[in-house]
Amino acid sequence: MSTAIRQWRGFKAATRLGWQISSNWTQPLVFVLYSVLRPLSAAFILVVMYRVISGGGANTAAYLAFLVSGVAFWSFVQYGFAGLSNGIAEDRGEYKMLKYVYTSPAHFYVYLLGRGLAQLASAVASALIVLIVATIALGLPINPLHINYPLLLAASSLALLAVIGLAMAFGVLLLQARDAHGYGELGSGVLYVISGAIFPISVLPGILATIASLSPLVYWMESIRRSLLGSQAIRMFPSLSDGDVLLRLLVTTAATLILAHLVFSWADRTARQKGLIDMETNW
Amino acid sequence: MDIAVETRALRRVYRSRNQEVVALDGVDLRVARGQRYGVLGPNGAGKTTMIKILVTLLLPSSGEARVDGLDVVHQFRELRHRIAMVSGGENVGFGMLKVKEQLWMFSQFYGMPSAPSKRRIGELLERLGLSEAADRRVSALSSGMRQKMNLIRGLITNPRILFLDEPTVALDVGAARDVRDEVRRWMAEDPTRTVILTTHYMMEADELCDRVAIVNRGRIVAEGTPAELKQRVQQNAIVDLQLSPGGRLLDALRAVEGVAAASVTEQDGLDRFSLQLSNDAALGGVMRVVEGSGRQIRGVQKREPTLEDAFVKLVGRGMAEEEQA
Numbered sequence: 001m002s003t004a005i006r007q008w009r010g011f012k013a014a015t016r017l018g019w020q021i022s023s024n025w026t027q028p029l030v031f032v033l034y035s036v037l038r039p040l041s042a043a044f045i046l047v048v049m050y051r052v053i054s055g056g057g058a059n060t061a062a063y064l065a066f067l068v069s070g071v072a073f074w075s076f077v078q079y080g081f082a083g084l085s086n087g088i089a090e091d092r093g094e095y096k097m098l099k100y101v102y103t104s105p106a107h108f109y110v111y112l113l114g115r116g117l118a119q120l121a122s123a124v125a126s127a128l129i130v131l132i133v134a135t136i137a138l139g140l141p142i143n144p145l146h147i148n149y150p151l152l153l154a155a156s157s158l159a160l161l162a163v164i165g166l167a168m169a170f171g172v173l174l175l176q177a178r179d180a181h182g183y184g185e186l187g188s189g190v191l192y193v194i195s196g197a198i199f200p201i202s203v204l205p206g207i208l209a210t211i212a213s214l215s216p217l218v219y220w221m222e223s224i225r226r227s228l229l230g231s232q233a234i235r236m237f238p239s240l241s242d243g244d245v246l247l248r249l250l251v252t253t254a255a256t257l258i259l260a261h262l263v264f265s266w267a268d269r270t271a272r273q274k275g276l277i278d279m280e281t282n283w
Numbered sequence: 284m285d286i287a288v289e290t291r292a293l294r295r296v297y298r299s300r301n302q303e304v305v306a307l308d309g310v311d312l313r314v315a316r317g318q319r320y321g322v323l324g325p326n327g328a329g330k331t332t333m334i335k336i337l338v339t340l341l342l343p344s345s346g347e348a349r350v351d352g353l354d355v356v357h358q359f360r361e362l363r364h365r366i367a368m369v370s371g372g373e374n375v376g377f378g379m380l381k382v383k384e385q386l387w388m389f390s391q392f393y394g395m396p397s398a399p400s401k402r403r404i405g406e407l408l409e410r411l412g413l414s415e416a417a418d419r420r421v422s423a424l425s426s427g428m429r430q431k432m433n434l435i436r437g438l439i440t441n442p443r444i445l446f447l448d449e450p451t452v453a454l455d456v457g458a459a460r461d462v463r464d465e466v467r468r469w470m471a472e473d474p475t476r477t478v479i480l481t482t483h484y485m486m487e488a489d490e491l492c493d494r495v496a497i498v499n500r501g502r503i504v505a506e507g508t509p510a511e512l513k514q515r516v517q518q519n520a521i522v523d524l525q526l527s528p529g530g531r532l533l534d535a536l537r538a539v540e541g542v543a544a545a546s547v548t549e550q551d552g553l554d555r556f557s558l559q560l561s562n563d564a565a566l567g568g569v570m571r572v573v574e575g576s577g578r579q580i581r582g583v584q585k586r587e588p589t590l591e592d593a594f595v596k597l598v599g600r601g602m603a604e605e606e607q608a
């Protein structure tokens with residue numbers, strides 16, 4: 001039997017496991033309500049805050065569109081990053097199954113990829129809900145017939161790869177911590193600030209702006225807004241064409257994946273060296 | 284001889300901020316294929332560390348280990364297809380999954396075709412008396428049932444070599460017997476399978492294992508069949524002495540001329556001293572010491588040697604006794 005088929009089976013089971021863990025902790029109805037209300041309330045808070053601060057100036061509508069599109073798609077990072085890196089900690093600490101998964105022939109990469117992709121459905125649903133509700137409620141200039149879908153899909157696929165790569169590296173790195181609980185949110189919070197999701201990176205202090213411009217997430221956010229809002233989008237990179245933005249996304253994603261692979265390999269080896277895979281934790 | 288597991292000068296040191304613990308201190312192990320092999324030793328002897336290295340969960344500090352002919356450090360990917368590990372004494376499992384679903388997932392992590400796996404899972408659930416629980420959530424199982432489920436997880440993937448780390452610890456008598464019975468049955472199905480199990484229960488090693496390595500402080504101190512190991516204390520008379528509780532007596536007993544080894548365990552509120560006497564005359568000296576201590580004698584029996592006696596003779600203390608610095 002070929003290795004590919006074996007790994008494919010492991011991948012599918014990991015995806016199913018990831019889905020069960022994220023959805024099965026409560027009644028289906030509660031889960032649906034939670035999935036709808038969580039992103040909506042997060043977006044609502046930001047919109048209200050912005051309205052209060054801006055007092056409804058001339059540029060309000062354009063910035064609201066900037067904000068909402070960023071917040072909506074942030075669900076990919078939230079689910080992918082926090083979901084996956086917390087998942088590794090839970091597999092070890094709460095379920096005590098990480099050692100059994102780890103010593104199985106399913107490649108750890110493949111397992112984590114499956115576990116992470118399981119979050120994709122939730123992330124897409126969350127993004128759609130926020131976009132649709134906000135577009136109607138706030139009258140945003142988003143027309144489903146005018147969206148640049150190829151750009152949106154290409155950019156989001158690349159960004160997804162980058163997010164999962166980062167999450168895997170971060171999650172395995174977190175095995176070093178005795179109590180790795182909560183760091184997933186911390187990590188995605190940091191990314192939130194430097195990704196241009198809620199404000200243009202030009203408002204960041206110099207060094208952070210430079211770091212942000214090396215992150216694929218910024219070019220992803222830029223591509224999302226251009227594909228959704230067309231010429232009405234507030235641009236973080238006005239001098240770059242759509243193709244240039246996509247190219248930068250491609251290059252930064254590739255660099256992120258290489259970096260993530262190096263960190264992952266190092267952390268994985270260290271974990272095996274120090275016996276961290278089944279370390280007793282503070283759950 | 285066809286070797287299933289072999290280690291050479293295997294050593295593992297745990298380093299933390301201010302101390303070093305030598306968990307394995309040069310272990311040379313050879314396990315022939317087809318055996319039920321026991322690794323017997325007290326808590327902290329290094330049993331789990333050894334298992335963890337052999338199942339590719341932990342790297343050795345130095346030395347070499349081969350499982351099914353494959354190096355555990357460098358050929359771990361291939362090796363993982365051929366082994367499985369089950370640890371006892373922990374409440375493991377993805378709580379929100381159904382029992383049969385969790386087991387099926389592991390068959391998938393091992394790349395097995397789905398339908399035969401499901402059939403096998405059904406059989407094993409039946410054999411271990413868990414059929415009724417197949418559709419229950421893992422979180423709803425008692426700890427004994429979870430441990431049995433965990434054993435099934437190790438068996439469904441049909442490993443060439445199965446590693447069991449204290450598989451019956453914390454189980455009630457009935458469940459422990461079910462687990463031991465299943466290990467025997469599983470081994471009988473295919474004579475090329477090998478089981479390595481660790482335990483600190485003498486009876487378990489004696490009853491279940493073809494060969495036993497006795498470990499203490501990271502070293503193998505003796506190795507052989509249970510009968511051979513017991514043979515080592517055969518020249519001594521083994522006498523159990525039940526005494527009412529009292530002050531420390533063990534050192535005084537060990538000092539008696541003709542007492543080759545002594546250990547003590549508490550049993551039903553009495554202290555049971557096990558003495559290995561190299562000559563019958565020693566009993567007189569023992570009795571004088573007991574009388575001097577003011578303790579009451581509640582029972583005296585001469586009995587056949589056990590693996591515990593072998594351990595006491597080799598190590599100088601009982602398995603359950605606290606190690607003295």
Ligand SMILES: Nc1ncnc2c1ncn2[C@@H]1O[C@H](COP(=O)(O)OP(=O)(O)O)[C@@H](O)[C@H]1O
Nearest residue numbers: 275297304306325326327328329330331332333
């Ligand atoms: N992760 C660890 N860090 C530091 N010391 C450890 C660790 N794991 C085990 N030890 C120590 O190594 C020794 C052997 O432990 P272990 O292999 O668990 O023994 P056993 O399974 O026979 O009880 C003990 O002294 C234990 O305290």
Ligand SMILES: [Mg+2]
Nearest residue numbers: 330331332449
């Ligand atoms: Mg142990």
